[in-house]
Amino acid sequence: MNESARREGARPYADPYLAGVALGLVLLTAFVVVGRGLGASGAFASVAASTVDVVAPATARSNSFFADHLDAGSVWRDWLVVELAGVCIGAWISAALAKRLSFTIERGARSSVSNRLVAATGGGAVMGIGAVLARGCTSGQALTGGALLSVGSWVFIAGAFAAAYVVAFARRGAWS
Amino acid sequence: MAPFSEFGVLGARGVLIAGFVIGIGFGATLERSGLGSARKLMGQFNLTDLAVFKVMFSAIVTAMLGAFWLSKLGVLDLSRVYIPETFLLPQLIGGLLFGVGFGLAGLCPGTSCVAAATGRGDGLAVVIGMFGGVLLTGAVLPSIQRFYTSTARGGYTIPTLLGVSEGVVVLVVVAIALAGFAFAGRIERRFRAD
Numbered sequence: 001m002n003e004s005a006r007r008e009g010a011r012p013y014a015d016p017y018l019a020g021v022a023l024g025l026v027l028l029t030a031f032v033v034v035g036r037g038l039g040a041s042g043a044f045a046s047v048a049a050s051t052v053d054v055v056a057p058a059t060a061r062s063n064s065f066f067a068d069h070l071d072a073g074s075v076w077r078d079w080l081v082v083e084l085a086g087v088c089i090g091a092w093i094s095a096a097l098a099k100r101l102s103f104t105i106e107r108g109a110r111s112s113v114s115n116r117l118v119a120a121t122g123g124g125a126v127m128g129i130g131a132v133l134a135r136g137c138t139s140g141q142a143l144t145g146g147a148l149l150s151v152g153s154w155v156f157i158a159g160a161f162a163a164a165y166v167v168a169f170a171r172r173g174a175w176s
Numbered sequence: 177m178a179p180f181s182e183f184g185v186l187g188a189r190g191v192l193i194a195g196f197v198i199g200i201g202f203g204a205t206l207e208r209s210g211l212g213s214a215r216k217l218m219g220q221f222n223l224t225d226l227a228v229f230k231v232m233f234s235a236i237v238t239a240m241l242g243a244f245w246l247s248k249l250g251v252l253d254l255s256r257v258y259i260p261e262t263f264l265l266p267q268l269i270g271g272l273l274f275g276v277g278f279g280l281a282g283l284c285p286g287t288s289c290v291a292a293a294t295g296r297g298d299g300l301a302v303v304i305g306m307f308g309g310v311l312l313t314g315a316v317l318p319s320i321q322r323f324y325t326s327t328a329r330g331g332y333t334i335p336t337l338l339g340v341s342e343g344v345v346v347l348v349v350v351a352i353a354l355a356g357f358a359f360a361g362r363i364e365r366r367f368r369a370d
Contacts, residue, residue: 013208013210013216014209014210016209016226016230016231017230017234019205019209019231019234020231020232020233020234021238022205023202023209024234024235024237024238025238025239025242026202026205027202027235027238027239028238028239028242029198029201030198031178031242031243031252031257032178032179032180032246032251032252033178033179033180033181033194033198034181034186034191034194034195035178035179035182035256035258036257036258037257038198040284040286040289041306041310044285044306044310045314047307048307048310048311048314052314059315063314063315063317063318064321065317065318077188077192079191079195080195082192082199083196083198083199084199086195086196086198086199086200086201086202086203087199087202087203087289088289088290088292089199089200089203089293090199090200090202090203090204090207091203091204091206091207091212092203092293093200093204094203094204094207095207095293095294098207098208100207100294101294101295102295103295103296103297104295105297105298106213106214106215106282106296106298107298108215116298117298117301119280120214120280120282120283120305121301121302121308122277122281122305123276123278123279123280123282123302123305124277124281124288124301124302124303124306124308125277125305125306125308125309126273126274126276126277127274127277127278127281127285127309128277128305128306128307128310128311128312129270129273129309129310129313130270130272130273130274130275130276130277131306131309131310132270132309132310132313132317133266133267133269133270133273133313133324134266134267134270134274135263135270136260137284137285137286138278138285138286138287139202139285139286141260141267141271142232143232143236143239144260145260146232146236146240147239147243148240148259148260148333149240149333149334149335149345149346150259150260150262150331150332150333151262151264151333151334152260152261152262152267152329153260153262153267154334155262155264155267155268155271156267156268156270156271156274157271159268159269159270159272159274160274160278161275163272163273163274163276163278163279164221164275164276164279165221165279166275166279167221167275167276167278168221168222168279169221175215175218
């Protein structure tokens with residue numbers, strides 16, 4: 001079954017190579033205009049730091065990781081937070097135009113809703129640990145650092161994909 | 177001369193507005209390619225749909241070639257583009273942990289936001305889990321500071337590591353990507369049949 005045509009009237013997804021070149025041009029635009037690449041996990045870190053700063057300001061200021069993410073002064077003056085807000089709005093507009101907006105919980109045929117949500121939340125948490133240690137994720141390390149030929153970013157790509165293949169193989173029933 | 181932010185073309189407010197616009201482009205291209213769908217992403221790891229590889233590597237090659245040639249033409253000063261710093265061991269261990277989470281969640285941080293924004297509850301769950309993981313790790317990070325800052329290499333690129341010119345590395349990455357694209361269809365056909 002063609003997944004992209006799953007929803008009534010939903011348009012199929014774009015050609016991956018065409019979408020990839022478009023994504024590459026967005027990344028190149030970021031290099032040219034703001035002198036940095038794309039990111040996602042850094043925005044989570046900034047929002048986490050701001051949250052700690054509201055609840056326990058002394059803790060936030062004494063923790064160098066949180067303190068570094070409070071430099072912008074306000075969370076809405078943090079570049080990555082503003083960029084990730086754009087990501088959500090851009091994704092929503094794109095999905096709305098292609099009639100792909102729908103409230104669903106995507107899961108394998110044999111996977112229950114609660115199993116899927118536990119795997120999603122737990123997986124997200126482990127990813128969060130990894131992204132902090134690696135100083136970035138698939139956006140900031142793989143895409144951005146990959147294009148800039150950073151050694152650490154290519155180490156990250158190798159580690160992340162190797163581990164993801166092992167986990168996907170161990171849980172191959174979850175998505176069948 | 178670019179980057180514009182480094183040469184006074186763009187002020188602090190302009191950089192933020194540019195960030196918002198660039199984010200819209202980033203989110204829209206991820207959504208268009210279908211990477212906001214965990215099922216599609218898992219196709220990469222079950223080898224039935226290599227969209228992640230195709231999208232990521234055509235993006236990396238496009239941006240890499242663009243940055244390389246704009247720098248050669250003297251339009252873009254690459255020394256003023258921020259290169260993610262290398263910390264070998266934390267990035268290897270962080271990468272492995274990240275991959276475990278990625279394989280479980282079926283979405284990465286950016287694509288989980290795309291999934292959540294387009295109505296997927298599993299995407300929202302990944303966003304919430306991710307936030308918790310970052311918060312907890314950030315809180316305990318001072319106690320593992322030695323590990324976190326170990327094997328630091330600064331802005332360290334593959335051409336520097338190998339002692340070859342940037343052009344050679346760019347050429348090799350393009351060749352590897354093209355070879356991967358040529359094989360991708362064959363791999364998908366084989367694993368879809370199973």
